Amino acid sequence: MTTATTGRTTRKGAVGTAHTRVEGRDKVTGAARYAGDIPFADLAHGWLVLSSVTRGRIRAIETGPVLDMPGVLTVLHHGNAPRVETDYVGMLGAPDPTAAVFQHDRVPHAGWPVALVVAETPEQAREAAEALVVHYDTEPHDTALDGDRPDARPADGHMPAVTEKGDLAAELAASAHVVDVEYRTPEEHHSMMEPHAATAYWDGGRLELVDSNQGTTWVQGELAKMFSLDESAVRVRSEHIGGGFGSKGLRVHQVSAVMAATMLQRPVRVVLARRQMFSLAGYRSPTVQRVRLGADADGRLRALEHRSLNQTSTVYQFVEPSAGVARVMYDAAAHRTANHVVPLDVPSPTWMRAPGEAPGSFALEAALDELAEKCGLDPIDLRLRNEPETGPVSGLPFSSRNLAACFREGARRFGWADRDPRPGVRREGRWLLGTGTAAASFGAGALPSTALVTAEPDGTFTVRIAAADIGTGARTAITLVAADALATTPDRVRVHIGDSDFGPAGIAGGSMGTRSWAWAVGAAAAELRERLALGTGIPPEGITVRSDTTEALASLAQKERHSFGAQFAEVAVDTTTGEIRVRRMLGIFAAGRIVNPLTARNQLVGGMIWGISMALHEEAVRDHTGGLYGADLAGYHVATNADVLRVEADWVDDPDPDDPVGIKGVGEIGIVGAAAAITNAVWHATGVRHRTLPIRPDRVL
Numbered sequence: 001m002t003t004a005t006t007g008r009t010t011r012k013g014a015v016g017t018a019h020t021r022v023e024g025r026d027k028v029t030g031a032a033r034y035a036g037d038i039p040f041a042d043l044a045h046g047w048l049v050l051s052s053v054t055r056g057r058i059r060a061i062e063t064g065p066v067l068d069m070p071g072v073l074t075v076l077h078h079g080n081a082p083r084v085e086t087d088y089v090g091m092l093g094a095p096d097p098t099a100a101v102f103q104h105d106r107v108p109h110a111g112w113p114v115a116l117v118v119a120e121t122p123e124q125a126r127e128a129a130e131a132l133v134v135h136y137d138t139e140p141h142d143t144a145l146d147g148d149r150p151d152a153r154p155a156d157g158h159m160p161a162v163t164e165k166g167d168l169a170a171e172l173a174a175s176a177h178v179v180d181v182e183y184r185t186p187e188e189h190h191s192m193m194e195p196h197a198a199t200a201y202w203d204g205g206r207l208e209l210v211d212s213n214q215g216t217t218w219v220q221g222e223l224a225k226m227f228s229l230d231e232s233a234v235r236v237r238s239e240h241i242g243g244g245f246g247s248k249g250l251r252v253h254q255v256s257a258v259m260a261a262t263m264l265q266r267p268v269r270v271v272l273a274r275r276q277m278f279s280l281a282g283y284r285s286p287t288v289q290r291v292r293l294g295a296d297a298d299g300r301l302r303a304l305e306h307r308s309l310n311q312t313s314t315v316y317q318f319v320e321p322s323a324g325v326a327r328v329m330y331d332a333a334a335h336r337t338a339n340h341v342v343p344l345d346v347p348s349p350t351w352m353r354a355p356g357e358a359p360g361s362f363a364l365e366a367a368l369d370e371l372a373e374k375c376g377l378d379p380i381d382l383r384l385r386n387e388p389e390t391g392p393v394s395g396l397p398f399s400s401r402n403l404a405a406c407f408r409e410g411a412r413r414f415g416w417a418d419r420d421p422r423p424g425v426r427r428e429g430r431w432l433l434g435t436g437t438a439a440a441s442f443g444a445g446a447l448p449s450t451a452l453v454t455a456e457p458d459g460t461f462t463v464r465i466a467a468a469d470i471g472t473g474a475r476t477a478i479t480l481v482a483a484d485a486l487a488t489t490p491d492r493v494r495v496h497i498g499d500s501d502f503g504p505a506g507i508a509g510g511s512m513g514t515r516s517w518a519w520a521v522g523a524a525a526a527e528l529r530e531r532l533a534l535g536t537g538i539p540p541e542g543i544t545v546r547s548d549t550t551e552a553l554a555s556l557a558q559k560e561r562h563s564f565g566a567q568f569a570e571v572a573v574d575t576t577t578g579e580i581r582v583r584r585m586l587g588i589f590a591a592g593r594i595v596n597p598l599t600a601r602n603q604l605v606g607g608m609i610w611g612i613s614m615a616l617h618e619e620a621v622r623d624h625t626g627g628l629y630g631a632d633l634a635g636y637h638v639a640t641n642a643d644v645l646r647v648e649a650d651w652v653d654d655p656d657p658d659d660p661v662g663i664k665g666v667g668e669i670g671i672v673g674a675a676a677a678i679t680n681a682v683w684h685a686t687g688v689r690h691r692t693l694p695i696r697p698d699r700v701l
């Protein structure tokens, strides 16, 4: 497989050509069934009951009256639920015990699941759940995140908590220009279209789960450990998924459905209501970030410090590694990054699209803009002057780093050269106009996966891989990659995904899905072609080859592997109402070889729109009770069509030199830097620096 290193990809094949989703017709005609829609005979329905207090203990649950209600089959709670194992190490470390429902009487936060009412119909289950009386002994709670909390502690997540080199105080003192600012981002929620939904049942001694998740073998492994089952005794399927964004791993709905199906010995479905998702689906923690930058008169960084604090629950430590972005983007003689957490009486946060990079890039890239102003430099010039040769913290070479090319192409297409750098000088009636830019990066990793590729006797091919298409177009991307690897056309390739019986595969997460699966599918296809070349004929059952990329990935050279991007935004700020309109956004990315321009653009534009949402709209607010108010899509504002005017995403040629297809991944980078570009544009329009998101009208006025 060859790719050009400059200009357009030269090889003719399916990869790189626009292809509509292979399951698109099924989706728009309703033939594609989502987890909560699939019919089962004898199906029972569970409805979760969430705590109405923020902290305390369950004193009593009045199950009697509810068990007498029509259709009610059982009420599961800590007094009767099966015990599960939580002391294990799963694919992503120790599990969040939040998923291990009904194991004790403690309530560690508002919206904690305290019971599951199971009935013949969802309506009966819900009515009974709402009638269930639970008595609590309440305890005082603490839900206020604050930058000065003495109980904040440095926290290792998937990366070290603290990195440091050089003498920060000395370099700051020697700097001609210093920026020392605090940024805040609010609690944000995934708000994917399809709520979490799972149906569990036993089939001949085997546990079956029909679910909506980001990795069937991931959830299979977690359930097997939690219920002390052999992995082969658990099968998880997840065929169509209406969005995940990091939230669709192992959660209470699957575990409670398995418990109820085990107790009743019939299929049980549990679906989260939209309001329940605000408590049970995870969320992005609010952050308090401090950025200190020191630069020479010519804008070269001498000092860079990026600290971030996020909240976690008292039952699980989740780190939103916002300071991590500084470890990739810019170097300085003195360089310090630190991720801190503080446990509060709140639900456990989790991964949400570009965890770390999304809030981290807001703070760092807004601070860079402030530094550019102080240095009297164009913000793009400032960034280009500070392009590092190697990883600022790791010292490793970059596999490729095409950030400068993104800025050059973006500046040209956006018309950056015509920009008057002075803030507050462009006016159009009552609107002040401004433009802003920001850099983006996101890791380009791959996870070990296995794939099965079969040559059928009729000359077609079947691919089986436990991939998850959470809306990204992964199924289609795998089809294109397989077609090229098999030297055939996409219409001769059938791809089956979302079934743990296909063997271990990486998750749809960390922007690694398509790359991980493509690697495994490509490896199996290559071996299959060799077998076919022997010309021995294809038996009726076909010829199947299985690949496993574990070894290939383990032998990859250590490098800094990332996608990069340049974000541009033009805003208009209404000086009488405080309304901000994002008139135009352009993102130019260096994100590896693009497998399918149609769906890749969907991902990038979707991320950028989320950036609009993050900059201007999204904010979950807890009141003094510790609960969220407005915990639904009426109270929690996301950008809608009316908020989205012109958003364009494109890319420069940037094949990953170490990936068989050249892929890096495009799932998350679209949101990175997007909020900063908008925030920097708001400064350019108004002359006011906003350091707290979202930039609501009342904050503008």
Ligand code: MOS
Pocket (backbone or CB within 6 Å): 214, 244, 245, 246, 247, 351, 352, 353, 354, 355, 508, 509, 510, 511
């Ligand atoms: Mo993404 S937050 O890795 O699903």
